[in-house]
Amino acid sequence: MDSVTQAALGAAVAGLVAGKKCSPKVLLAGAALGTLPDLDVLMNYGDPVSDMVKHRGFSHSIFVLLPFSLLLAWCWQKLRPTQFGFTQLWLLIAACLITHPLLDAFTSYGTQLLWPLPVSVAVSSIFIIDPLYTVPLLVMVGASLLWRRNMARLCGIGLAISSLYLGWSVIALNIVEGRVQDQLANTPMADKPVFIAPTPINTVLWRVVVLDGDTYWEGLTSLMDEDKTIDFIAKDRGHWTLDEKPQHLVMLEDFTSQFVKYEQVGESLTATDLRLGMVEYLPFKFVFAKLDSDGAWSSALPVQLESPNVRPKHLPALWLRLLGNQDIDANLCHAKECPKPVESDV
Incomplete structure (x- = not known):
């Protein structure tokens, strides 16, 4: 998905996991974490086909993101102690990082969730830019900045609406698959x-x-x-x-x-x-x-x-x-x- 969507998703996830400890800084950190896996676009593999094929590779793998989130949480606590316990901090970082490739897996491009295993996941139920998924996240994250007493709840509402739409996209895909199968049978x-x-x-x-x-x-x-x-x-x-x-x-x-x-x-x-x-x-x-x-x-x-x-x-x-x-x-x-x-x- 596009960077705006991934940033909004990361912010909403961070707000929900933080709960009562949510703050604008938490939302900002979540947005940054939500876009972090896409930094692999800065890597040059030598030719455009390799760049295309290897994008959404190691930086989108749960086998990489899980240990990386543990390392990042440990470093964060050592260098900049926070109000979060280690478990909650790790869960927040891991959730922001991993929801990025999970959402990407619903597009047509293909996401190597299990890298280095040669498995690419592409559900192909949502386009890489879809305002109906993104807008609820942006609206609720923005609203949480205005009504800070309910930041986590508002982020949760945004995630719920977007998740329902993502679920609908899978239902719509199944409907179309049924049409195609019936016609080609x-x-x-x-x-x-x-x-x-x-x-x-x-x-x-x-x-x-x-x-x-x-x-x-x-x-x-x-x-x-x-x-x-x-x-x-x-x-x-x-x-x-x-x-x-x-x-x-x-x-x-x-x-x-x-x-x-x-x-x-x-x-x-x-x-x-x-x-x-x-x-x-x-x-x-x-x-x-x-x-x-x-x-x-x-x-x-x-x-x-x-x-x-x-x-x-x-x-x-x-x-x-x-x-x-x-x-x-x-x-x-x-x-x-x-x-x-x-x-x-x-």
């Missing part, structure tokens, strides 16, 4: 890999991607749709055309669970993460090989291409689609990239 697509994620800043309109060899199918479904049938649009997924795959491409494929699109763009071979973004707005696109002067393909360290700009004209269409207008699905895609749905195939 008894078709050639029944056993194909499926990816489902909410569209930006909501949990009502959802994006569905189905892999089918050199093709992938993309569709939108809203919880407000009267017709539950998803209009899938066929798109060219391509394949890696060279005999050998660069190590970094294999890393990207593993990280995305093979949800990758392959293209030749001019004299470059590219691969794009299909999970993050929607329609033609797919921000994680990398060059893995280039055509040299001798006409041979050569691999080098991957280079990330500039993300496409969002077209303002698509925003009203996206809002109407969220409200259940199923006549505008194709309008959200670029005409050259989105052929008409083939209903007999899906």
Whole structure:
């Protein structure tokens, strides 16, 4: 999730754990602790694919954060004695640190909660920025600064509201999963890999991607749709055309669970993460090989291409689609990239 959300979550958690000992300084410390795991973005692993894959790695692991919280609590008490006992202080620090990756795990990106074990958790029920989750935390933390007699209670209310919304996002995901399973059952697509994620800043309109060899199918479904049938649009997924795959491409494929699109763009071979973004707005696109002067393909360290700009004209269409207008699905895609749905195939 974004830094504002993580800071608000850390502050609310700290306020709740502190109880009657809560103060503005406690909220500030909680906000700082809540953003601490994301400092790994400052680390340079040498190339954009490694930076992407290794983000939310060791700094988001409970195997790292738990002992680190113990060390931090011990140092805090030694260097700056507080009104908290060691157990409460450790619980406050650990809760602020660990709720950060737990929340991240509900997004589509993937969070290595059990690093160094090769396990990535991505529930994919909430977008990386969602005001309906963040605003209750911000409002209640702000209110606690005004009415200081009820700081812990107000922080608890904010956490309760946000947690209920997070729980709702999982319910909404299950509803969409049921729709997809029902539609694909008894078709050639029944056993194909499926990816489902909410569209930006909501949990009502959802994006569905189905892999089918050199093709992938993309569709939108809203919880407000009267017709539950998803209009899938066929798109060219391509394949890696060279005999050998660069190590970094294999890393990207593993990280995305093979949800990758392959293209030749001019004299470059590219691969794009299909999970993050929607329609033609797919921000994680990398060059893995280039055509040299001798006409041979050569691999080098991957280079990330500039993300496409969002077209303002698509925003009203996206809002109407969220409200259940199923006549505008194709309008959200670029005409050259989105052929008409083939209903007999899906």
